[in-house]
């Protein structure tokens with residue numbers, strides 16, 4: 537393909553970007569407001585960063601929640617951006633080749649290619665915008681997955697504490713592959729939460745009893761009396777259950 541054909545082809549691909557591409561509906565997902573919500577990006581700088589993407593049809597409210605910060609760039613649109621990136625690279629190479637032409641032909645050559653390259657440079661900016669947007673959404677989703685996984689694990693531990701289930705792995709220390717420290721730290725964390733909730737009032741007797749069980753459990757755990765330690769923590773958790781919240 538000669539230079540004229542290449543440029544014509546590249547410009548044709550660029551014009552495709554002006555076409556708003558149809559979007560496909562996402563798979564059905566849980567929409568209830570449960571768990572840790574993804575911390576999607578926000579702020580005036582962020583708004584400025586993505587401001588042009590909706591106009592290109594690259595960032596649309598596909599889930600209908602009225603927000604764009606939770607959306608990935610349209611994949612078809614991104615594919616077209618990538619298609620244009622190839623010819624742009626060729627044009628950039630052509631600019632370098634212009635330097636091999638004696639003056640004043642080199643400047644004329646470079647000027648002609650720069651003029652052609654302008655829309656492609658804009659395209660490169662859009663690629664960067666979409667890359668950042670997709671990265672922001674990925675990061676928010678990963679954070680939410682991490683937090684919700686911790687919530688699910690904590691809930692599972694609490695269900696065992698609720699019934700004082702003597703699950704062996706929950707009694708053994710982490711040094712041998714057990715989860716006793718997780719149980720202990722979760723129980724201690726719940727005590728702290730209860731104390732914070734009682735800041736405006738004296739700590740109730742049941743909370744004090746729970747803290748005693750934490751101390752006793754810690755002592756037994758240090759003495760490698762793992763079953764007794766778990767039983768203390770479990771009993772302490774029972775005191776929290778009856779705290780009247």
Ligand SMILES: [Ca+2]
Pocket residue numbers: 596597598599600601602603604605606607
């Ligand atoms: Ca949305």
